[in-house]
Amino acid sequence: MLVQSELVEIKGGAAKWVIGIGIGAIITFIIGVVDGYIRPISCNAKK
Numbered sequence: 001m002l003v004q005s006e007l008v009e010i011k012g013g014a015a016k017w018v019i020g021i022g023i024g025a026i027i028t029f030i031i032g033v034v035d036g037y038i039r040p041i042s043c044n045a046k047k
Helices: 004-009 015-038
Strands: none
Touching: none
């Protein structure tokens, strides 16, 4: 059986990391969409 003090010590897991990574992924996606709209480059562009 868990004691009350043990229940207080349980951490919430990696929720903060998941939220941070999710927000970062959304921002990166939006930046990519805006960059592709403003500066379209074809896939077979020659350098």
